[in-house]
Amino acid sequence: MENVLEVRNLTKSYSDFRLNNVSFTLPKGCIMGLVGENGAGKSTTLKLILNLIRREEGEVKIFGMDNLTQEQSIKEKIGVVFDESSFPEHMHAKDISLVMRNIYKTWDQSLYEDYLGRFALPPQKKLKEYSRGMKMKLAIAVALAHRPQLLILDEATSGLDPMVRDEILDIFLEFIQEEDNSILISSHIISDLEKIADYITFIHKGEVLFSQPKDLLLEEYGILKCSHEELERLDKNKVIGYRKNQFGVEALIRKANFKDQRLIDPASIEDIMLYYSRGVRK
Amino acid sequence: MKGLLIKDFLALKQQGKIFLAILAFYGIYCISFDNLGMLVGMVVLICVMMPLTTWAYDEKSRWDKYALSMPVPRKTVVLSKYAFALLTELAGMALVAVFGVALVFYSKEISSEEFFYTLLAVGGIGLGFLSLIIPLLFKFGVEKARFIILLVAFLPSVLLILLQDMGLQGPNPETLRLLSYLSPLFLMVMLWVSYKISLSIYNKKEF
Numbered sequence: 131m132e133n134v135l136e137v138r139n140l141t142k143s144y145s146d147f148r149l150n151n152v153s154f155t156l157p158k159g160c161i162m163g164l165v166g167e168n169g170a171g172k173s174t175t176l177k178l179i180l181n182l183i184r185r186e187e188g189e190v191k192i193f194g195m196d197n198l199t200q201e202q203s204i205k206e207k208i209g210v211v212f213d214e215s216s217f218p219e220h221m222h223a224k225d226i227s228l229v230m231r232n233i234y235k236t237w238d239q240s241l242y243e244d245y246l247g248r249f250a251l252p253p254q255k256k257l258k259e260y261s262r263g264m265k266m267k268l269a270i271a272v273a274l275a276h277r278p279q280l281l282i283l284d285e286a287t288s289g290l291d292p293m294v295r296d297e298i299l300d301i302f303l304e305f306i307q308e309e310d311n312s313i314l315i316s317s318h319i320i321s322d323l324e325k326i327a328d329y330i331t332f333i334h335k336g337e338v339l340f341s342q343p344k345d346l347l348l349e350e351y352g353i354l355k356c357s358h359e360e361l362e363r364l365d366k367n368k369v370i371g372y373r374k375n376q377f378g379v380e381a382l383i384r385k386a387n388f389k390d391q392r393l394i395d396p397a398s399i400e401d402i403m404l405y406y407s408r409g410v411r412k
Numbered sequence: 413m414k415g416l417l418i419k420d421f422l423a424l425k426q427q428g429k430i431f432l433a434i435l436a437f438y439g440i441y442c443i444s445f446d447n448l449g450m451l452v453g454m455v456v457l458i459c460v461m462m463p464l465t466t467w468a469y470d471e472k473s474r475w476d477k478y479a480l481s482m483p484v485p486r487k488t489v490v491l492s493k494y495a496f497a498l499l500t501e502l503a504g505m506a507l508v509a510v511f512g513v514a515l516v517f518y519s520k521e522i523s524s525e526e527f528f529y530t531l532l533a534v535g536g537i538g539l540g541f542l543s544l545i546i547p548l549l550f551k552f553g554v555e556k557a558r559f560i561i562l563l564v565a566f567l568p569s570v571l572l573i574l575l576q577d578m579g580l581q582g583p584n585p586e587t588l589r590l591l592s593y594l595s596p597l598f599l600m601v602m603l604w605v606s607y608k609i610s611l612s613i614y615n616k617k618e619f
Contacts, residue, residue, distance in 0.1 A: 233484060
């Protein structure tokens with residue numbers, strides 16, 4: 131399968147944080163969710179991909195092109211949405227199309243107007259009178275209107291109510307129907323990603339803990355329920371994280387390591403993430 | 413580039429109305445008292461304020477981060493800021509020209525020569541000032557640059573007064589005239605150096 135995005139060994143240090151050797155690959159036609167706590171390095175990774183900040187090491191290829199040497203031709207073909215509206219507040223949706231038409235060669239005005247209609251966004255209303263959900267939908271309409279092949283979304287659904295989020299997720303699913311299109315979306319709302327993502331990349335303290343197809347993840351991990359005594363007898367190296375309560379212990383494990391155990395519940399992506407990041411208390 | 417310029421002008425819609433109102437006021441003032449000076453002062457001030465305002469909007473909406481994620485090279489962002497400043501400056505000069513011509517032909521209070529020099533001075537002062545503050549804006553952002561700009565604006569006059577107090581003679585009119593002939597060249601060099609500095613600042617910036 132062809133890859134839309136290849137990230138290799140990305141490294142970037144700040145005084146209090148280091149993104150360390152981040153690597154993952156997004157196959158064409160797929161949605162990848164970038165998950166992790168606030169400050170885990172999701173945004174830093176996206177900024178490095180977009181060349182908004184300088185990397186110390188590593189390599190990024192988008193559509194098979196190097197993200198530094200062929201930056202402009204790559205950016206013609208990607209749509210980006212950040213977690214906040216990026217337009218001056220006195221502008222309105224109609225103004226924005228005037229700007230974008232002169233930036234993207236492939237800007238499709240009628241498609242943009244379609245989206246405005248569909249999202250019920252008044253074209254002549256100032257952005258400062260838009261609600262947060264409306265601003266986000268506008269940003270998505272703008273990102274889609276030049277017909278990109280890759281959408282990069284940084285926390286595009288956070289701070290929105292469930293209805294709007296659901297509406298937005300539907301648009302992403304619709305976008306992905308086109309077989310050349312792909313999405314990289316970072317979010318800490320795991321349930322959203324669970325709904326739409328094909329791949330999950332989990333970043334924890336600046337490092338990639340895993341980057342796998344979602345279905346494999348759900349298959350691979352399980353929640354083992356046992357008593358406190360049983361936990362003591364388990365091979366601790368095989369327990370990824372656990373949580374104790376008065377009735378017993380719930381531990382995140384790889385099912386393959388515990389074939390003889392019966393009481394294994396399915397683990398959600400959220401479980402996997404929580405146990406990984408919180409539960410490493412061996 | 414065109415897109416970025418359009419954005420800057422559209423972002424100023426709100427402020428633009430206020431600017432226009434101020435200019436209209438001083439325009440009327442200028443015609444009724446045959447005094448071009450006040451209008452000229454206002455035009456220079458507004459020409460400097462406009463880029464500053466666009467910067468404030470850009471920072472507030474984190475526009476740069478967004479612009480650079482589109483097919484817009486960093487160089488274009490920097491160039492567009494200079495182009496915007498030049499355009500507002502030209503518009504300012506055109507405005508002064510309209511009122512100046514009116515004064516020259518109808519009230520005959522100022523000579524066409526005086527008017528012509530005033531016009532060039534507006535352009536010159538504005539551009540010189542902009543070439544000083546644009547790199548500052550790129551480096552420090554509006555918040556901090558504001559204070560430095562105040563210094564940049566007042567320092568020369570304070571220095572001049574101090575020098576005079578110390579008994580230093582100003583250059584004689586001949587030297588001044590020679591300097592004024594050289595000033596377009598000087599301005600162009602200044603703008604070019606300013607652009608180069610801004611570009612190197614912006615290339616190093618992280619968003």
